[in-house]
Amino acid sequence: DSNQVCLCRETTKTCWIAALEDQDCPPLNYINVCLIVLQVQQMQVPASSNAASWKHNKTKSLRKLKNNFWEFLYYFTLWGRSLQKIGGNFGGGVQSYFLFLRFLVVLNFVSFLLIAGFVIIPSFVLGSAESGFVNRPCMTYDPNPNTLVAFYEYFLHLLSGTGFMEDSFMFYGYYNNNTGTEDGSRAYNIPLAYIFTAIFYFAFCLCCIIARSVAVATGGSTVGNYSMIVFTGWDFGCLGNQATKLKQKNIYYRLQVDLEEERIKKQAASLTPWRKVALYSLRILMFVVALGLIGAAFFGIFKATDFSQVRDGQPGFLGLLIEFLPSIVITTGNFLVPLLCDQIALIEKYSPSITVVMALLRAVVLRLVSLGILLFTLCSQITCSGNAEASACQQCRYDHEKYPCWETRVGQEMYKLMLFDLLVNIALLVCLCFLVCVRIVVDNWSCKLSQLVGRQEFVVPSNVLGLVYGQTVVWAGALFCPLLPLMNTIKFVILFYCKKITLFHNCRPALKTFRSTTSTFFFLVVLLFGWTLALVVMIYSLAVINPSMACGPFRFFPSMWKIVPNSFYCLSKVTQDFLFFIGSQAFSIPLFALSCVIMCYFVALASIYGKSVEMLKAQLKLEGQDKQFLVKQIERLKLQHLMPALRAEVQD
Amino acid sequence: MGNKQTIFTDEQLDAYQDCTFFTRKEILRLHGRYHELAPHLVPMDYTNEPECKIPLALIVDMPELKENPFRNRIVESFSEDGAGNLSFNEFVDMFSVLSETAPRELKAIYAFKIYDFNVDNYLCKEDLEKTLNKLTKEELTSEEVELVCEKTIDEADLDGDNKLSYSDFENMITRAPDFLSTFHIRI
Numbered sequence: 001d002s003n004q005v006c007l008c009r010e011t012t013k014t015c016w017i018a019a020l021e022d023q024d025c026p027p028l029n030y031i032n033v034c035l036i037v038l039q040v041q042q043m044q045v046p047a048s049s050n051a052a053s054w055k056h057n058k059t060k061s062l063r064k065l066k067n068n069f070w071e072f073l074y075y076f077t078l079w080g081r082s083l084q085k086i087g088g089n090f091g092g093g094v095q096s097y098f099l100f101l102r103f104l105v106v107l108n109f110v111s112f113l114l115i116a117g118f119v120i121i122p123s124f125v126l127g128s129a130e131s132g133f134v135n136r137p138c139m140t141y142d143p144n145p146n147t148l149v150a151f152y153e154y155f156l157h158l159l160s161g162t163g164f165m166e167d168s169f170m171f172y173g174y175y176n177n178n179t180g181t182e183d184g185s186r187a188y189n190i191p192l193a194y195i196f197t198a199i200f201y202f203a204f205c206l207c208c209i210i211a212r213s214v215a216v217a218t219g220g221s222t223v224g225n226y227s228m229i230v231f232t233g234w235d236f237g238c239l240g241n242q243a244t245k246l247k248q249k250n251i252y253y254r255l256q257v258d259l260e261e262e263r264i265k266k267q268a269a270s271l272t273p274w275r276k277v278a279l280y281s282l283r284i285l286m287f288v289v290a291l292g293l294i295g296a297a298f299f300g301i302f303k304a305t306d307f308s309q310v311r312d313g314q315p316g317f318l319g320l321l322i323e324f325l326p327s328i329v330i331t332t333g334n335f336l337v338p339l340l341c342d343q344i345a346l347i348e349k350y351s352p353s354i355t356v357v358m359a360l361l362r363a364v365v366l367r368l369v370s371l372g373i374l375l376f377t378l379c380s381q382i383t384c385s386g387n388a389e390a391s392a393c394q395q396c397r398y399d400h401e402k403y404p405c406w407e408t409r410v411g412q413e414m415y416k417l418m419l420f421d422l423l424v425n426i427a428l429l430v431c432l433c434f435l436v437c438v439r440i441v442v443d444n445w446s447c448k449l450s451q452l453v454g455r456q457e458f459v460v461p462s463n464v465l466g467l468v469y470g471q472t473v474v475w476a477g478a479l480f481c482p483l484l485p486l487m488n489t490i491k492f493v494i495l496f497y498c499k500k501i502t503l504f505h506n507c508r509p510a511l512k513t514f515r516s517t518t519s520t521f522f523f524l525v526v527l528l529f530g531w532t533l534a535l536v537v538m539i540y541s542l543a544v545i546n547p548s549m550a551c552g553p554f555r556f557f558p559s560m561w562k563i564v565p566n567s568f569y570c571l572s573k574v575t576q577d578f579l580f581f582i583g584s585q586a587f588s589i590p591l592f593a594l595s596c597v598i599m600c601y602f603v604a605l606a607s608i609y610g611k612s613v614e615m616l617k618a619q620l621k622l623e624g625q626d627k628q629f630l631v632k633q634i635e636r637l638k639l640q641h642l643m644p645a646l647r648a649e650v651q652d
Numbered sequence: 653m654g655n656k657q658t659i660f661t662d663e664q665l666d667a668y669q670d671c672t673f674f675t676r677k678e679i680l681r682l683h684g685r686y687h688e689l690a691p692h693l694v695p696m697d698y699t700n701e702p703e704c705k706i707p708l709a710l711i712v713d714m715p716e717l718k719e720n721p722f723r724n725r726i727v728e729s730f731s732e733d734g735a736g737n738l739s740f741n742e743f744v745d746m747f748s749v750l751s752e753t754a755p756r757e758l759k760a761i762y763a764f765k766i767y768d769f770n771v772d773n774y775l776c777k778e779d780l781e782k783t784l785n786k787l788t789k790e791e792l793t794s795e796e797v798e799l800v801c802e803k804t805i806d807e808a809d810l811d812g813d814n815k816l817s818y819s820d821f822e823n824m825i826t827r828a829p830d831f832l833s834t835f836h837i838r839i
Contacts, residue, residue, distance in 0.1 A: 005670050012671070013757065020761065029732060030758060031745035034671035061675070067752065226803040230780065231767065231821070232828040234787055236720065236750065236837050244719040245789075252788045258803075259796050620823075624811025 012037045078102055082500060088246030090458065090509045091253035092516035093356070097460050098496070100523050104471055105492045107208055111201050111478075112485040118197045119482055122188050123175050138396035141404040141550030143167040143174075159419065160323060161412035170415075172480045173408040173551035191553035191563050195542070198479045202535060205475070209531065213524040216517060229254050257352075257515050264351045279349070286344045293340055294366050297333040301370045304329040305377045312402070327420045330370045334469070338363045338462045352514040357522050359461035364526045367469045368533050371417075375476065375537055378413060382406045383545060397546040405551040407480045407541075414477025414484065421470055422491045429498045432506050458507040463499065464523050467492075468530050475534030479541060659683055661699050672748035679744065682839070686743050689714065698740065706743070708736030716837050721786035722766055729765035750837040759835045760825045764818050775816035777801050 012034040019028050079102060087095035144167040149157070157163030161170070168174055177191050233251045238244050271279070308325040341362050345355050382398050384390035392399045403409050474488045542561045547554035554560045568576065581587055657680060660668070668679045687694045689710050695702050708727055717723040727736045730746040738746065748754060749762050769779045780801040784792065792800070808816050808824040825831050 008670055013755075017757075017761075027732060027734070029730065029742055029745045030749065031671050031741050032732075035667055035741075038667050038670055063753070225807075226800055227808045227824050228828055230783060230787065230800065230804050231763070231824065232831045232834055234722070235834045236722075237834075238719065239716065241719055244721075248721075248787065248789045248791075252791050255788065255792065255796075255800060259792075259799065262799060620810050621812065628811060628813065 008034065008038055008041055011041075078106070079496070085246070086500070086503065088250045090503065090507070091250075091513035092257070093352075093460055093510065093513040093519060094458050094503065096516040096520045096523070097458075097463055098499070100464060100520065101467060101492060101496055101499075103212060104467060105489055105496070107205060108471075108474065108485045108489040108492065111204065112483075112489060114201060114204065115197055115478070115482050115485060118193050119175075119190070120169055122193060123169065123190060126188060126190065138400050138549040140400075141173070141548070143405070143408070143551075156320060159416075160320065161415045166408060166412070170481055170483045171408040171411045172482075172553075173405040173548070175553045177553045177555050189567065191557075192567050194553050195560060195563060198538065198542075201478060202475070202531070202538065206528075206531060209524055209527055213521055216520045216524065225258055226255075253509075253513050257513055260512050261351050261353070261515075283348050286348050290341055290344055290362050293337055294362070297337050297366055298369060298373065301326070301329050301333060302373050302377075305374055309377060309381050324416065324420060326374050327417055330374070331420070331424060333370060334363070334367055334462075334465070337366055338465070342459075352512045353518050356461055356514050356519050360464065360522055360526055363461065363465050364468065364529055367465050368472060368529055371469065371472060371476070372533055374413070375410075378410060379540070379545070382409075396549055398548070400548075400550070403548075405548045406545075407548060407552055410541075411477055411480030411484070414473050415481055415487075417473045418470060418477075418484070418488060418491060421466070421473075422494065425466075425495055425498055429502060432502055436505055456507055457510045458503055460519070464526070467495075468523075468526050471527065472530030472534055475531060476537045478534075479538055659696060659698050664698070664701075668744065672744055673751050673753040674744070674748055682744055682747060683740065685714075685839070686740055694740075703739070705737040705739050711736070711738055711743075716839055721789075725766045725769065729762060734771070747837065747839050750835065751839075752832075752836050756825070756832060757822075759832065760822050761818070763825070763831075763835055764821050773818070775821060777805065777815070780804055 012030065015037060016028065016030055016033045019033065079098075083095060083098055083102070086098055144163055146163075149163065153163070157165055165171075166173065175190060175194065229251060233254070235247055238247050305326045308322055311322055313319070314322060338359065341359060345359060348355075348358075350358065380386070382403055384393040384399055387393065392401055398406055470488065470491070474484050477484050543559055545559070547557060547560050549555055554563065557563055557566075568579070571579075659680065660683075665676050665679060668674070669676060672679070674682065683698070686706070687696065690706050693704055693706060695704070708724065708731075711727050712718065712723045717726065720726065724736065726746070727738060728734060730742050730749075731738050732742065749758050764775070767775055767779060767783050769782045770776070781797055784797055784800055805814060805816065808820050810820050810823060811817065
């Protein structure tokens with residue numbers, strides 16, 4: 001009977017704990033005490049039936065099955081084993097970069113499924129645009145003029161998104177404004193689906209990022225770091241030499257993070273006032289220098305973008321080079337400036353966690369604003385710098401000579417940026433393979449030369465910024481190139497393996513690791529910067545710029561957003577009234593007030609719990625001290641009591 | 653049900669089942685493993701409860717314990733003579749407490765015993781130093797070891813006597829979310 005078993009176990013536990021606390025009792029094992037208690041119990045109660053033990057067996061095997069299932073699932077977690085290996089060999093800091101990469105891969109894949117389900121598949125099913133040559137003003141657009149091309153031109157088209165790639169589901173221009181109302185039987189409004197999917201995609205990404213940053217921020221506990229690591233850090237189930245060594249290194253790295261911060265705190269506390277002043281003024285100077293570097297980089301990029309847009313349209317390889325000029329300048333700037341900022345960070349001497357965050361924040365502004373400048377230049381070219389009366393923009397309200405289908409053109413620019421980033425990374429990997437070969441050869445010849453071709457540390461901030469930049473490009477371009485999230489997923493998967501190979505073959509573990517919870521949180525903050533930039537681009541394209549008249553689902557609307565109010569008035573009267581009510585003040589103000597009240601309640605609850613925890617801790621300490629005091633009193637009284645008795649005995 | 657085994661009587665198996673966190677099959681399998689460690693010492697017939705103990709050196713050779721830095725301490729804390737010689741009861745007890753269904757209090761008590769190297773019922777600084785060296789394979793410098801031990805005692809010591817008693821240790825363990833899953837050996 002399972003109740004009997006529980007009772008037996010409870011009794012055993014109490015007896016056993018009492019026996020342990022009794023100083024005179026010899027050490028007993030739990031099982032021996034249990035057997036004795038069982039014997040005593042069985043003398044009083046008849047033997048249990050077989051059915052009970054069968055039930056006990058069944059619950060045991062069910063629990064085992066559940067555990068095995070969870071382990072099996074964990075085995076299939078994307079890259080679970082690789083990430084464990086990386087964390088053990090290089091520490092939590094480098095592992096946080098790969099965890100961030102995995103998060104982005106999953107995010108991109110899920111958003112691709114979203115876009116495919118609501119936009120691409122319905123478009124495919126309901127038929128594509130009529131790709132005829134219409135000779136009317138503003139409507140002259142032929143994406144693929146030469147269907148028969150030479151082989152090398154085919155390759156050029158693949159790299160720059162023109163030709164056969166432009167005339168496919170990849171770009172905005174291929175989708176038609178089929179609202180399905182002509183058939184009557186199945187109404188699927190593609191333009192409406194397109195715009196709502198884009199908006200929902202942004203909202204979904206924002207929710208994912210915020211959910212993850214909350215999980216990261218509340219996941220790590222700062223209380224009892226050292227004792228947790230020392231007493232619960234070791235996994236007793238670790239089997240095998242490799243796993244044990246990995247675990248030991250892991251624990252070493254976790255302790256290193258805390259120890260490094262302690263050392264820096266001690267150093268900072270031991271500075272004289274003059275040295276403190278010197279350090280702070282040096283830090284301010286370096287901050288100004290960093291700002292200067294970033295400003296110079298902006299200027300260079302602006303000039304390059306202007307040059308590229310002015311000299312556009314040249315054929316052949318030179319034309320391709322000019323097309324890629326902004327990307328080249330941006331990548332060079334993003335390579336040089338963080339390098340210089342790293343040298344600056346050596347002078348500033350912050351703790352490793354703060355150094356990483358500073359490097360991130362300095363370089364992110366450069367990366368994102370350079371992208372912003374490119375987009376801004378494109379936008380001013382398309383709308384003739386906002387001047388609707390300029391000769392090129394007068395007819396169609398956008399420059400239809402240079403950009404017959406401007407959305408596709410913007411999508412192509414984003415596609416080129418993404419592709420160039422990937423090609424650079426693959427090229428770096430190839431260079432690395434070459435370097436490793438050189439090192440092997442050189443090692444066999446002389447040792448001094450091999451020190452020149454030494455191993456670097458894996459620099460986390462610049463790699464994370466590469467990811468943020470790539471993701472921002474995808475977000476900005478998703479409205480104009482719906483297949484971009486899928487291509488980005490593939491790109492990030494390739495990037496994972498490239499970086500992993502680079503890490504294991506060319507990098508040594510960092511001497512000082514940084515705390516991964518702080519850094520992961522800041523990775524997500526920086527990702528939000530990128531999201532905001534892409535949001536600005538999307539809002540501007542939806543609401544301000546006129547859509548192309550020659551292509552796309554929003555052909556004859558004054559702006560892309562206009563389709564929503566138009567469709568709104570097609571809904572039934574009841575739905576319209578309901579939606580008006582939700583948007584009105586009578587509903588939103590009480591809702592806002594209610595959410596404020598709920599938030600205040602939770603904040604108050606949290607602070608009360610925190611206070612009671614502190615109070616209870618202090619009380620525990622006092623109890624302990626009281627106990628010690630009482631024990632000392634008892635000893636003293638015992639002695640006082642014994643002394644006269646002893647004296648009497650001695651005298652006798 | 654099924655095959656008749658002659659290693660234990662039915663009452664013995666029931667008693668083991670109630671006192672450990674294993675099923676009948678697992679107990680029989682454990683007996684097989686115990687027998688493998690020293691076939692000449694361990695009889696196959698346990699029905700009349702023979703008194704035989706396997707020495708420490710043979711037990712720490714098991715693949716589950718071989719690479720564990722705490723293997724000697726684990727076996728010593730489960731042996732009643734303190735020298736690491738385990739009878740079958742103690743052997744089963746060891747793996748039962750380290751299994752996944754053992755309750756938290758049991759594991760906490762034995763974990764305390766394992767980390768208590770000088771067996772004085774307190775975790776003093778020397779115990780912590782030894783634990784730390786085993787955890788990091790002696791890669792930390794001696795000042796770092798000093799610092800970590802000081803900080804650990806600072807964080808967990810509630811009654812201010814500069815060493816950790818069992819109640820301090822237990823209080824700290826209750827705040828550790830993954831103690832149950834890390835203090836677990838699969839057999």
